[in-house]
Amino acid sequence: MRPLAIHAGTRVIHEEHDRLWAVLQAMRHFVRATADGAKAPACKVFRAMLLYIVDYPEKLHHPKEEQLFTLLQQRTGIVDEEIAQLSAQHVAGEAMVRELEHQLTRYELDREAGFAPFARAVEEYCAFSQAHMRLEEDVVLPAADRFLTAQDWIDVGGWFAANWDPLAGTAYKDGFDRLFSLIANITPAPIGLGSPA
Template identity: 35%
Template sequence: MRAPRVVDQIRHEHKNMGRVLAELRDRVTSTTPDALTARHLDLLYRMLFYIRVFPNKMHHPKEEDYLFPALLKRAPALKAEVAALRQQHMEGDRALEELEASYKSLQDNPALETLLAFQAQVSSYVDAEFAHMRHEEDVILPAALEALTEADWQAIERAFITNRDPLFSDEVELGFEVLAHTLGAD
């Protein structure tokens, strides 16, 4: 059986999420308190909002509800791997909430110490997300390709096909145009 299209879609979604994460880290680590203009802060907000809307509300739930259960059914030896990924999803949600609160603090008080705290949180969050995606691509997807049946893949594909990335789809959704232009995604 050739690799299902949904595997390419998952990898493509990871690539796009990675573009936003890398841009977020680059923008945050290369800034100073003096450079925190309203436009700069707005762009950071849009990146955090994208992460909230797409990876955390669309991509991860599809992995949790379709990919992981199918994999556990066919390859129960991966129970610990899948449990670790689910835990990382929960930790990522909490870390994003903390990032959003830290962003709000930075917006209210664009001082050096607030910026440094935000930079550290962003760096930690981005590193964790990249490690998570790498693990899925290096361990989980290859295991799924080995273990899952065509029927399993069809169900997973039906779920993922409804994912509409608000930033990297054929038509950028309202509110994401500035970010799309920044990333060269439009």
């Protein structure tokens, strides 16, 4: 169970983690079901999930974290090592997503030979992302709740509201929300909102 977020900024990051994790669980569900003999979904299902995974962290999520972490480092050095690890993981995660995309393309071209490497890439990325989010939620975000000042939280709230959603007010933002809804609706319950498998 994750520590309770005290401030709105850390709650937003928790909510974004939940949303990203839902997409990752959906992708992993379809991969595992296919491995167990279920009919594989159309590749556009995996493509939709991958589009979300590619765009979500880089355009919306990681900039919020990095700004919050920079501010936290100005207030305390207690989590400097963990922040350095998380920043390195942001870079490593980009490489893992490129590998995931590569393996999905191989799978699209040759379903039989390409499935196992794609499934392995999905499992590895899910495990990596889960550990990454756990480190943020268990160590760094509680430190932010503890050490940032009241004025810091006013500033963070302003950044979150005004500057940190590059998709806000654009057609892309609407498409991004629709993409998440599509993924949630095609993924069977209890992971998603679709009919149970």
